[in-house]
Amino acid sequence: MKPPSLEPPSAEPPLPAPVLDMRHVSVSYGAHVPAVLGVDLTIRPREIVGIIGESGSGKSTLAHSVLGLLPKTARMSGTRFNLAGTDILKADRTALAALRGPAAAMIFQNPMTAFSPIHTLGRQLTDLLWRDRDPSGAQKRARIVAALAEVGIPDPVGRLDAFPFQLSGGMLQRVAIAAALLMQPALLIADEPTTALDVTMEAQILHLMRSLRERAGVSILIISHHLGVIAEICDRVAVMYAGRIVEEGTVEAIFRAPRHPYTQALFACEPALVPTGMRRLPVIAGEVPRPGASLCDFASRCAVKAARCVEQAPPWTRSGEFPGHHVRCHGSALSGSPPSGRTP
Incomplete structure (x- = not known):
């Protein structure tokens, strides 16, 4: 019989560095209107975290703070606020702009205001790939068509010449999701991403997000009033x-x-x-x-x-x-x- 090893048990591997690490983060508008107070939140690679709460709870403000999308009147403070290794509290507007896309991308709650009404969808989606200087225009177009097809847009080639007002709210929300996926972010922030979708498309989008996590290692922060969506997709809440x-x-x-x-x-x-049988909600x-x-x-x-x-x-x-x-x-x-x- 082989004698038992006298070597000490090996230590468990350290957890991967978080994609988002917030400690005691607060956001206020002006000097006297607090919106977020002392939030601690950590999201690690491949993790899907959900935030739930009533309207006015500060969920969207918290999400916007990650991307530096708060108005100039907003003030942030905290002991730590790191996104993909960058200190958000110390970053200037140029540094924050550089994080949008590679570090984090956002699917906004209202797709009707997420796109310019005077440019075609193809033009706007191509602009998102401005960092990709080497690929040709044909390669970028192929990537955009593939992204639109992946989120269930029928006739994705034809949609490149469409204007936002020519699509329904649900269709435009799918385009917004495709736009976020095009940038291949480390963290995908989804603010009510399935609000304008029917039940069938909602299930497809949730499946797409899960597969994105598994295929590309993307972390996801999802904000939703829909408890069923949170239960279906999230690891933590x-x-x-x-x-x-x-x-x-x-x-x-x-x-x-x-x-x-x-x-x-x-x-x-x-x-x-x-x-069952309750007369009033x-x-x-x-x-x-x-x-x-x-x-x-x-x-x-x-x-x-x-x-x-x-x-x-x-x-x-x-x-x-x-x-x-x-x-x-x-x-x-x-x-x-x-x-x-x-x-x-």
Whole structure:
């Protein structure tokens, strides 16, 4: 019998450097209008991370900050904000512009405003390949046609001469996705990418994103109100409310054991989870407050708040039995389970 090895067990290989690494990042408009407060978010190669939350929670502002697309009145701060090795907090406008495309590309929420109305789609998509100086015009055209075909555009050659107003919203959203894929980014940011699509095309786009992750190693940050989309495609989920991430974990953790009262309320309002026979859809009472207006921004809408919820800022703590599951809430509120045994 071979004697057991006396060598110490080999250490686990280190995790790859994150594509996006944010620590305590805040964004405000002017000096007195906060939009994002102290966000920590890490996305590693080949990882798909989703952000969910009501309108006005700061999701799109957070996404725009990654690409330096905030207005001049916006102010960013933080202890770390790296995109593909570049410090966003120290980068000037020229450096940020150089990151758009190779480092990160974005699929915007409204495809009708993503393209110029006075130029053909072929002209605009060709302009995206300005960095590729060596390939000929024919090669660039072939790449564009292939990208359009990949997202399900019929007659992709003919569409090159079309203007944006000649396509439906759903068709134009597919072109927007093709435009982002053309730049072969390390990080693809998708802001409600399937809103204008029917169910069949939505499934095709989600499949395309997954295959892009597997084929090209692209990381994806997806923002969506559609919980079914998040459950279908994401590895991890961050729940955002009033400019803060209030809960984060794997898809299994968030969908099977949501711990923050806000996350539980979101699931309670999901039509796919509403019990059969209910005459009125549930809603979350009140409105999203201005970020930072109180120690716990959800306290005014929370059904299980306690005295300390309005006296002390809730801590960011490990929660539940799932690894990597964290929640920003006092222990008195960490009770209950998903409103239903089902998931979207």
